Amino acid sequence: MSETAAPALDLLEFRKVGKSFSSGRARTQALGSISFGVKPGEFVSVVGPSGCGKSTLLNLAAGLMRPSAGEVHYGGEAIKDINQRVGYITQRDNLLPWANVYDNIALGLKIRKMPQPAQRQLVEEFIDMVGLRHFERHYPSELSGGMRKRVALARTLIYSPEMVLMDEPFSALDAHVKLVMQSELLRIWEAHRKTILFITHDLTEAIMLSDRVIILSARPAQIKLIVEIDLPRPRDAFALQTNPDFIGLFSTLWNTLKSDLQLDVMGTR
Ligand SMILES: Nc1ncnc2c1ncn2[C@@H]1O[C@H](COP(=O)(O)OP(=O)(O)OP(=O)(O)O)[C@@H](O)[C@H]1O
Ligand SMILES: [Mg+2]
Known part of the structure; x- marks a missing residue:
C-alpha cells in the first residue's frame, strides 16, 4: 500500500486581502486583492515598488491591523489580535533607547525567563554573529543605522519564534556587511528551517x-508573478551571483518588476 503525505497546510495565509487607509478626505488603497500562503519551514520573499503595501502585509500578519477586505489566517485561524507566534523585524527598528546592545538582544529571553547562564551564552553567540563584539555596552543612539539593524535582527532571531516577518532587514547595510x-x-x-516572510x-x-x-x-498591489526558486541548498551567497540558473531567474523577475518601478520612479502614482 503506498502512502502519499498530505501537502502541508499554510501557516500564514492571505485570502483575497484588501487594505485601504483614510487620512482626512484622502483614501489610499494599498492592497488590491492579495492571496497567497506560506507553508511551515518555507522562506518566501515579497518584492514590489515603494509604497505598494509590503509593510502593510507584514503588519496584517503580525495582527497590528485588520484587512479592509478578505482575511488573514495564521495556524488555520483568522488573526483577530496581536499575533504572538511571530517575531517581527520592522522596517524602522524599534530598539529600546534606554537599553544597551546586550540588553536589547537579551530582551526576548528575559521575557521568557530563560535561566541566566544559558541566556548569557546565547546573547554572546548572537553578538558575535551580528558582528557587534565590543559594542555590547553601547546604547542605540551611539550606533550606526546598519548596526541598529543588526541588533534588531539578533533580538528577534535569538528567541527562535515559529515564524519571522522581516521588513527589509539588510537595506541599511553596506554591500559587504550585507x-x-x-x-x-x-x-x-x-539549520533551523524557520518559516520566514521577507520583504x-x-x-x-x-x-x-x-x-x-x-x-x-x-499600488493598489496585486500579485504579478510567483516564482519557485529551485536553486539547490545549501546556497552560497557569494557563488550564486555567477550561477547561470540564478541569472535566468533574475531576468524573469526583473522583466516583471521593471514596468511598475518605472511608474514608481516617475512619481505617476
Ligand atoms: N497606518 C497608515 N495610515 C495611513 N496610510 C498608511 C498607513 N500605513 C501605510 N499607509 C499607506 O499605504 C501605502 C502602502 O504603505 P506600505 O508602508 O505598506 O508600503 P511599502 O510597500 O512597505 O513601501 P516601502 O517599500 O517604501 O517601505 C502607502 O501609500 C502608505 O502611505
Ligand atoms: Mg515598507
Missing part, C-alpha cells in the same frame, strides 16, 4: 534566500 549577514541568515535558516527591494537578495519570490505591482 553579504555576510545574508550568508548568516542562510546558514541559520538552513526586500533587492531581487538578488530575494532569489538568493528564498524558496519562492512574489512580485507585487504598484
Whole structure:
C-alpha cells in the first residue's frame, strides 16, 4: 500500500486581502486583492515598488491591523489580535533607547525567563554573529543605522519564534556587511528551517534566500508573478551571483518588476 503525505497546510495565509487607509478626505488603497500562503519551514520573499503595501502585509500578519477586505489566517485561524507566534523585524527598528546592545538582544529571553547562564551564552553567540563584539555596552543612539539593524535582527532571531516577518532587514547595510549577514541568515535558516516572510527591494537578495519570490505591482498591489526558486541548498551567497540558473531567474523577475518601478520612479502614482 503506498502512502502519499498530505501537502502541508499554510501557516500564514492571505485570502483575497484588501487594505485601504483614510487620512482626512484622502483614501489610499494599498492592497488590491492579495492571496497567497506560506507553508511551515518555507522562506518566501515579497518584492514590489515603494509604497505598494509590503509593510502593510507584514503588519496584517503580525495582527497590528485588520484587512479592509478578505482575511488573514495564521495556524488555520483568522488573526483577530496581536499575533504572538511571530517575531517581527520592522522596517524602522524599534530598539529600546534606554537599553544597551546586550540588553536589547537579551530582551526576548528575559521575557521568557530563560535561566541566566544559558541566556548569557546565547546573547554572546548572537553578538558575535551580528558582528557587534565590543559594542555590547553601547546604547542605540551611539550606533550606526546598519548596526541598529543588526541588533534588531539578533533580538528577534535569538528567541527562535515559529515564524519571522522581516521588513527589509539588510537595506541599511553596506554591500559587504550585507553579504555576510545574508550568508548568516542562510546558514541559520538552513539549520533551523524557520518559516520566514521577507520583504526586500533587492531581487538578488530575494532569489538568493528564498524558496519562492512574489512580485507585487504598484499600488493598489496585486500579485504579478510567483516564482519557485529551485536553486539547490545549501546556497552560497557569494557563488550564486555567477550561477547561470540564478541569472535566468533574475531576468524573469526583473522583466516583471521593471514596468511598475518605472511608474514608481516617475512619481505617476
Ligand atoms: N497606518 C497608515 N495610515 C495611513 N496610510 C498608511 C498607513 N500605513 C501605510 N499607509 C499607506 O499605504 C501605502 C502602502 O504603505 P506600505 O508602508 O505598506 O508600503 P511599502 O510597500 O512597505 O513601501 P516601502 O517599500 O517604501 O517601505 C502607502 O501609500 C502608505 O502611505
Ligand atoms: Mg515598507
